[in-house]
Amino acid sequence: MNLDQLLLKVDLSPAQVLLSFLVAFALAFLWATVYRKTHSGVAYTRSFFLSLIMIPPIVAMIMMAIGSNIALSLGLVGSLSVIRFRTVVKDTKDMTFLFMAIAIGLTAGANVWLVGILGTIVVALIAIVMTKAGHNQASSADYILIFRSDRQDPWEALPAGAKELISWRQLRGVTDIAQGQDFEYTYSVRLTSKASPERVATEFSNGVARQVTMITPENHLEL
Secondary structure (H helix, E strand, O other): OOHHHHOOOOOOOHHHHHHHHHHHHHHHHHHHHHHHHHOOOOOOOHHHHHHHHHHHHHHHHHHHHHOOOHHHHHHHHHHHHHOOOOOOOOOHHHHHHHHHHHHHHHHHHOOOHHHHHHHHHHHHHHHHHHHHOOHHHOHHHEEEEEEEEOOOOHHHHOOHHHHOOEEEEEEEEEEEOOOOOOEEEEEEEEEOOOOOHHHHHHHHOOOOOEEEEEEOOHHHOOO
């Protein structure tokens, strides 16, 4: 048995294999850097950043190993069915970054490097432009506003400066805490672009509203 029989029978030279890995790593590092620069969540996880770098070379290796071998592809499907991924990705944006990382590995392993390079650049520019435009901060401007008031319709009695900080509101609940003398109101609110939770709490605490609390919904936190 000679050396050629011991090696995988793929139509790739060692230089092509090495170049595919280098392309996958370079594009993966670029894409992971875009994730780090555009991340807007509460908690940044370095493990996810490293995963975005490691996934493309791994996928490229699998693509080069399989090639057009049907038996290897079926074996891969069988082996992946045994693996259980229990980590939950809560943010759809993170899922998009994972999907793009897989796409980078596929293009690098299939030797369509031009598609991978141009595709990574275009998608990265889209992510950066959308971040600079503020579209990724729409959900972070949503809060739950809780305050107490002795009025049955306190919103109309609030000063104009306080109401201008809220671009959208929806009443979620009212609780009678003093037999018709005091009420606790819960609103879902969306702040304007220049408003902050601290400013809202200060402006609302003017006598009409008391004990003002701003809470970020749980589905907007990255823990």
